[in-house]
Amino acid sequence: MPGAVHHASCSNNKKLEVIKWYETHGIKSTLQRFFSHVTKQKTSENQVYQWKQNRAIIEESCKTARTAVKKKNRSSGVATSLPTAAELELVEWVNALRNEV
Known part of the structure; x- marks a missing residue:
């Protein structure tokens, strides 16, 4: 879809792995290790920072x-209609x- 932004979702396990790597190796190493396939590195960098802020929840x-293994942290009842x-x-x-029966 032209112009659409596509984000690959990560599980909570993966997010925590990325956070731990970032804290010991820095952002450049983290982007190379986990997001080398991404063309817009700044977006991935911002995502890592956001995950770090939400570390306790993750x-x-x-x-x-x-x-x-879930990719979204929603409260009970949020996604129900x-x-x-x-x-x-x-x-x-x-x-x-x-x-x-």
């Missing part, structure tokens, strides 16, 4: 295997159907 996400009450009602309905 580290917390890496504590469980389920969230360590139904109200929480309606979603819980659906869960109860599905569980009731499972119990009937």
Whole structure:
């Protein structure tokens, strides 16, 4: 798509790996190691700085295997299109159907 900006998403594990590398080796080495394929290095540099600012959130996400592989850190309910009450009602309905079988 012409003019579109495409970002490759990274898992929380990968983000933490990049942060740790940056802290011991600096930004130039980090960009060479993890983002050598990227044409706009400044964008990647800014991304690394943003991840560093969010390190506590990323580290917390890496504590469980389920969230360590996720690429976005969203609060529960952020990506749902139904109200929480309606979603819980659906869960109860599905569980009731499972119990009937």
